Amino acid sequence: MTVLETKDLRKTYGAGETEVHALAGVNMSVQKGEFVAVVGTSGSGKSTLLHMLGGLDRPTSGSVSVDGRELGSMADEELTIFRRRKIGFVFQNYNLVPVLSVYENILLPIQLDGREPDGEYIGQIIDTLGLEGKLKNLPNNLSGGQQQRVAIARALAAKPAIILADEPTGNLDSRTSQDVMGLLKVTSARFGQTIVMITHNEEIAQMANRIIRIEDGLIVERR
Amino acid sequence: MVKVSNGRCVRRLGLRSMGAARTRNIIAVLAIALTAVLFTSLFTIAASINYSFQQQNFRQAGGDFHGTIKELTWEQVEQFRTDPLIKEDFARMFVGMPTDPPFNKSHVEVSYMEPDAAPHYFCAPEEGTLPREGTNEAATDTHVLALLGVEPKVGAEFTLSFYIDENTKDRQLVTRTYTLSGWWSYDSAVVANHVLLPRSEAEELCALGSGDPYSMTGVWTLDLMFKNSLSIRDDVNAVLANHGLQGEDPSAENYHRIGVNWGYSGVQLSNSFDTGTLLAIAVVLLLIIFTGYLIIYNVFQISVSNDIRFYGLLKTIGTTPRQLKRIIRQQALLLSLIGIPIGLVLGFFIGNKLTPVVMSQLSYKNVFVSFNPWIFIGAALFALVTVLISCAKPARVAARVSPVEAVRYAEGAAGGKRGERTAKKGASLPAMAWANLGRSRGKTAVTVISLTLAVVLLTVTYTFSLGFDMNKYLQNKADVDFIAGSASYFQTSGMFGSEDDAVSEQIISDIDARSGITESGRIYGQTSSMQQFITEDWLRHSWEGWSTPEVLDMMVDNAEKVGNLLADRVTVYGMEDFPLSLLNVLEGDLEPLKDPSKNAIAAVYFTDDYNSTEWGTNYAKLGDTVTIRYVDETEYFWRDTGEVIDDPGILDSYSGSREWGTRSKVYEDKQYTVCALVNIPNSISYRFWGADQFIMGAEQFVQDSGTSSVMTYVFNTTDESEDAMEEFLSEYTDSVQPMYDYESRKIYEAEFEGFRGMFMTMGGALSLIIGLVGVLNFINAVLTGILTRRRELAVLQSIGMTGGQLKKMLIFEGLYYTLLSLAAALVLALCAGPLMGHALGSVFWFFTYRFTVLPIIVTLPVFLLLGAAVPLLVYRSVARHTIVERLRETDA
Numbered sequence A: 001m002t003v004l005e006t007k008d009l010r011k012t013y014g015a016g017e018t019e020v021h022a023l024a025g026v027n028m029s030v031q032k033g034e035f036v037a038v039v040g041t042s043g044s045g046k047s048t049l050l051h052m053l054g055g056l057d058r059p060t061s062g063s064v065s066v067d068g069r070e071l072g073s074m075a076d077e078e079l080t081i082f083r084r085r086k087i088g089f090v091f092q093n094y095n096l097v098p099v100l101s102v103y104e105n106i107l108l109p110i111q112l113d114g115r116e117p118d119g120e121y122i123g124q125i126i127d128t129l130g131l132e133g134k135l136k137n138l139p140n141n142l143s144g145g146q147q148q149r150v151a152i153a154r155a156l157a158a159k160p161a162i163i164l165a166d167e168p169t170g171n172l173d174s175r176t177s178q179d180v181m182g183l184l185k186v187t188s189a190r191f192g193q194t195i196v197m198i199t200h201n202e203e204i205a206q207m208a209n210r211i212i213r214i215e216d217g218l219i220v221e222r223r
Numbered sequence B: 001m002v003k004v005s006n007g008r009c010v011r012r013l014g015l016r017s018m019g020a021a022r023t024r025n026i027i028a029v030l031a032i033a034l035t036a037v038l039f040t041s042l043f044t045i046a047a048s049i050n051y052s053f054q055q056q057n058f059r060q061a062g063g064d065f066h067g068t069i070k071e072l073t074w075e076q077v078e079q080f081r082t083d084p085l086i087k088e089d090f091a092r093m094f095v096g097m098p099t100d101p102p103f104n105k106s107h108v109e110v111s112y113m114e115p116d117a118a119p120h121y122f123c124a125p126e127e128g129t130l131p132r133e134g135t136n137e138a139a140t141d142t143h144v145l146a147l148l149g150v151e152p153k154v155g156a157e158f159t160l161s162f163y164i165d166e167n168t169k170d171r172q173l174v175t176r177t178y179t180l181s182g183w184w185s186y187d188s189a190v191v192a193n194h195v196l197l198p199r200s201e202a203e204e205l206c207a208l209g210s211g212d213p214y215s216m217t218g219v220w221t222l223d224l225m226f227k228n229s230l231s232i233r234d235d236v237n238a239v240l241a242n243h244g245l246q247g248e249d250p251s252a253e254n255y256h257r258i259g260v261n262w263g264y265s266g267v268q269l270s271n272s273f274d275t276g277t278l279l280a281i282a283v284v285l286l287l288i289i290f291t292g293y294l295i296i297y298n299v300f301q302i303s304v305s306n307d308i309r310f311y312g313l314l315k316t317i318g319t320t321p322r323q324l325k326r327i328i329r330q331q332a333l334l335l336s337l338i339g340i341p342i343g344l345v346l347g348f349f350i351g352n353k354l355t356p357v358v359m360s361q362l363s364y365k366n367v368f369v370s371f372n373p374w375i376f377i378g379a380a381l382f383a384l385v386t387v388l389i390s391c392a393k394p395a396r397v398a399a400r401v402s403p404v405e406a407v408r409y410a411e412g413a414a415g416g417k418r419g420e421r422t423a424k425k426g427a428s429l430p431a432m433a434w435a436n437l438g439r440s441r442g443k444t445a446v447t448v449i450s451l452t453l454a455v456v457l458l459t460v461t462y463t464f465s466l467g468f469d470m471n472k473y474l475q476n477k478a479d480v481d482f483i484a485g486s487a488s489y490f491q492t493s494g495m496f497g498s499e500d501d502a503v504s505e506q507i508i509s510d511i512d513a514r515s516g517i518t519e520s521g522r523i524y525g526q527t528s529s530m531q532q533f534i535t536e537d538w539l540r541h542s543w544e545g546w547s548t549p550e551v552l553d554m555m556v557d558n559a560e561k562v563g564n565l566l567a568d569r570v571t572v573y574g575m576e577d578f579p580l581s582l583l584n585v586l587e588g589d590l591e592p593l594k595d596p597s598k599n600a601i602a603a604v605y606f607t608d609d610y611n612s613t614e615w616g617t618n619y620a621k622l623g624d625t626v627t628i629r630y631v632d633e634t635e636y637f638w639r640d641t642g643e644v645i646d647d648p649g650i651l652d653s654y655s656g657s658r659e660w661g662t663r664s665k666v667y668e669d670k671q672y673t674v675c676a677l678v679n680i681p682n683s684i685s686y687r688f689w690g691a692d693q694f695i696m697g698a699e700q701f702v703q704d705s706g707t708s709s710v711m712t713y714v715f716n717t718t719d720e721s722e723d724a725m726e727e728f729l730s731e732y733t734d735s736v737q738p739m740y741d742y743e744s745r746k747i748y749e750a751e752f753e754g755f756r757g758m759f760m761t762m763g764g765a766l767s768l769i770i771g772l773v774g775v776l777n778f779i780n781a782v783l784t785g786i787l788t789r790r791r792e793l794a795v796l797q798s799i800g801m802t803g804g805q806l807k808k809m810l811i812f813e814g815l816y817y818t819l820l821s822l823a824a825a826l827v828l829a830l831c832a833g834p835l836m837g838h839a840l841g842s843v844f845w846f847f848t849y850r851f852t853v854l855p856i857i858v859t860l861p862v863f864l865l866l867g868a869a870v871p872l873l874v875y876r877s878v879a880r881h882t883i884v885e886r887l888r889e890t891d892a
């Protein structure tokens, strides 16, 4: 089952002299339960692609559908609501809300949606990610690896159709990176969670089921 | 070690990092300007009051010169003025004084003044010139012209009769006609009115004098200005000493009379001794410093924590803490350089507008706005000190920052207890907003305090004006529309003692001829000699405050006696029915007073400011018999023998040791029964401290005392005719009967409203400015709060917070600020209000504390709006950037 699909996705920044084709016609699809890594050099358009996939920004042309719904057809408010139900994000710099505890951060997307959290499921996530002892802590008191685990838990909590991770290990040392990658992989397996992850680190990318290579806004190789 | 100057580099860093904080700069400049506005307006008002006070003194003293050498001949004048100690000098020759009507109630001096002296005597012509030599010109003020019935118009002719050698028994009336060369406005604060003549004319008139050595005619005085006014008396004496004279010991031979302008020393005295005023100024100064501190501190504190990474970076690359502090101080000084001048100009303008409002309540005739450079120097210094105090702590924070910490620093990260949150339920929007407020408690507290301060101040002002109780203010005024009496009766040290002060029947019938009078009556005042008989105890009791024990003993010994009672002064009123109805009867009944055959009398008890009866102010009880002695004639007698002195003239030059006294010779004693104990409202009583007071019915008083001098004529009018009556009396007492005056309910009410208005204006202006400071602080807090969280907000949106939810959260934050302020103000009002009310009540007797939270209720919608609108507007500017743009901001 196809969870994510793009058709001739293009994004152009600036105009005239300074025109940059960050995405120059990307066609890709991701199946349910897949763990896909997107690799490429810096400036190749990875982040731009991820933003388009997550509906954080709108493409210049082309389309993105998630879970069978075309993002371009939704209004802002609708898109936001769709996003918090169907898409989870993990960022390089964790981006946790500093005034909320770990537990509150994890529940935040569900509560923003006005839903009751599924206690058992949340418990499993917390368990899987080894966060039991840290639930009351504020994010700033955690190490980078721990913060990223919270971010992953937060992304998982809403049972999204897909998790988009932009350089989730970019700020972590290699040992911690391995830990986090392991967790992502376990998560993907245990919860059947579809994940698209960006990285410029080939070694990290090797842990994914599939690698998509992108260069100058175009997919250059699939495996 | 070679010390390399790094000042330039530090300065450059300071400037560059400043450029990056435009919003911060604007808010800081506004804050500094507002602080300077507050200081400048306070100083302007204080300096203007002081200056006006000084000018008032000079007018009462007759001029603003430092000192005077009196009683000189022209030759002496010329000798003295060569003295090097004297900086400026003005000679003046006295000629004479008009004292016959219409000048009997005015002090008018005819003289020659050197032209430069005129402004110092407040005689600078507004129109025309001083009289020219060799003409029949004269210059004078509008008061003299009005008394003469001459229009103030240059070239008008007027004829003046005045006395030369006025102070001797050979005084001589001369009459001259002059052409008006110039005139100036009458200034009622100036005691003497001047008629100025050309020197030749003055000398010609003086030549007519008798040559009596005591006569003032033809005598010169020399008024002096020295380098400064610090030691005038010593300076004048030094000038005298240079000529072998002295001005201190009248019995020594080389004595010469001098004058020292008390206007100068009076000012110094009042300056250094009025601790109450100084205290009030100090309190306001502290309040302003505090207000300024609240916002300037907040601005810098916030900007430092925003830039903390930058300071950490600077430190990493080797900037010393001291240099970091300097960078921040320099930014503060630079911002002051812009803010303070703006504040000085605005503050002076506001001070100028407020001064007359304050002064109108201080019974000064002349309001001068001082343009003293010290106002600006002082205000600038105070503002600068406030700025430096305010940025001291933020500078310390920046200097202390650890390079490693700084890079990790996020607002609110370090704060908090063990970095935990206990909420188990998860985060709701209001809870998140609340948590956001707690991120930097300092900033939140300061913002809330500054908003609270404004609301509290507003509440105080309102409570104050609300508590100004018109009824209390009027309670010691009689409940009557109009009181007419002699002008001197209404003066501050109100007098009534002779038939000259009485309201004539002519005036009463003029008033009665007006329509609309509903009730009216005369209050007769005492103009003949009366005595009462009291116990020795009471005599001692009533005089002990004023006399030494020895004098008291002597008074007891010398008093005329009837039985064991002693004669003493007494003050008696005679009242017609209407004024009787204005009395407050404590005990008994006033009816018997209306029947002269009853020989009834009412005893007056005074009240204090709070209108409670002071029972020690009279001795008579209901039913007592009071004896009044009406004295027609007194005689002198020797105390040792009791023998009458037939020719009292001999006492003028008597130098022997025999004591003599006076006693009643022809008199009538009459006994009265006390039928009532009463309070009399101040506004219809004798307005000076006198003896024990009693009230008789009008008929009784006239019949027994044989006098009928009306002290005041009191009357009510219908509401419709009140204004017309007011207008009539104002006009009538101005032009037809200038020696008479009146008071009315309207005047009291206007007085009261003026007083209240002053407090409202001052308090309102202060609350407004401090409110502005508070709002500015609030805007700054919200603005920086949102700007520094730009990315965080984008994250929230990326994980699914809708725009609406985000706005809601921000609005909650804004509302928390404003509602917390209101709650704090409410708590303060509840706790401190009654305390303050009590204190005010003891200072202002017409203040009644009334609890009120109306200002808080009124500010509620404003604050709700503010709390919602400011975050929304700020967010709007942030939301212009897409989520991705905001997310990327620090990724780069």
Ligand SMILES: Nc1ncnc2c1ncn2[C@@H]1O[C@H](COP(=O)(O)OP(=O)(O)O)[C@@H](O)[C@H]1O
Pocket (backbone or CB within 6 Å): A013, A014, A020, A021, A022, A040, A041, A042, A043, A044, A045, A046, A047, A048, A049, B885
């Ligand atoms: N907001 C923007 N405005 C202009 N150019 C942009 C913007 N965002 C990205 N780009 C450009 O698009 C290209 C792709 O950027 P990005 O997707 O961030 O690459 P990567 O994440 O692979 O490093 C780069 O050349 C970048 O400079």
Ligand SMILES: [Mg+2]
Pocket (backbone or CB within 6 Å): A046, A047, A048
């Ligand atoms: Mg990128």
